[in-house]
Amino acid sequence: DIQMTQSPSSLSASVGDRVTITCRASQGISNYLAWYQQKPGKVPELVIYAASTLQSGVPSRFSGSGSGTDFTLTISSLQPEDVATYYCQKYDSVPLTFGGGTKVEIK
C-alpha cells in the first residue's frame, strides 16, 4: 500500500508568516490528494481537494500544489484561527491513507 509522509510533524510560526507543509506519497497518485484541517477538539474539515482546488468557504490564504508524489499546503499569511493539525489524504484508490499530520501553532 502507498504510504503518506508529512513534514514537519509540527511547526511554530508568527501571525502573518507564510507556512508550508509537505506531503509525500511513496508512489505516484496523480492529483488525488486532499488536505484537512482539524482544530483542537473539533471535527476534521476539508480544505483542499484534487491537490489544488480550494473547498468552498475556505479562506483564499490557503493553497495547495503538487502532483505525482510531492505535494504542499501553503498558508500565505498565518492567522490565529489557523491553529490546527493538518492532514493530507490520498484518494487515488483504497485504502485512502492519511498522512501523520502537521501541528501548526502560533509563536
Added chain:
Amino acid sequence: EVQLVQSGAEVKKPGESLKISCQGSRYSFTNYWIGWVRQVPGKGLEWMGIVWMGSSYPGGSDTRYSPSFQGQVTISGDKSISTVYLQWSSLKASDTAMYYCARAKYSTSSDDAFNIWGQGTMVTVSP
C-alpha cells in the same frame, strides 16, 4: 443542510460487542459512499473503510476495508433509514478512540475526499 449524525458515546468492557451508527440526511443517501475514520486520543486520523448503500451487488451494499482493519470490524448499513454502521464482535482496550463517519464529496465515487463529517462517536473500552 447535508448532515451525518452519529450515535452517542459508548463505554464498554473488553470482549463485549458494539455497533455504532451514522445517519445521513438532506441528500440522496444511496448516491454516496460513506467512510469510517479512527482517531486514537492524541493521535492522527486512520482510514478504516468505506461503504456504498446504492450498490447492485447482492445485499445492496459494496464495502472496502483498509488492510489494517479488515477482519477487525464490520461496516454495514440500512438504506431504509439512511444509516451506516461500524461494529465490533469483541472489543479490545486498543479500540478506545473517537470514530468519525464521513461522506465522499462526489456521487457514486469511492475514491474521493470527504467533505461532510459526522460529529464523532467516542468509544472507551476499559475493564
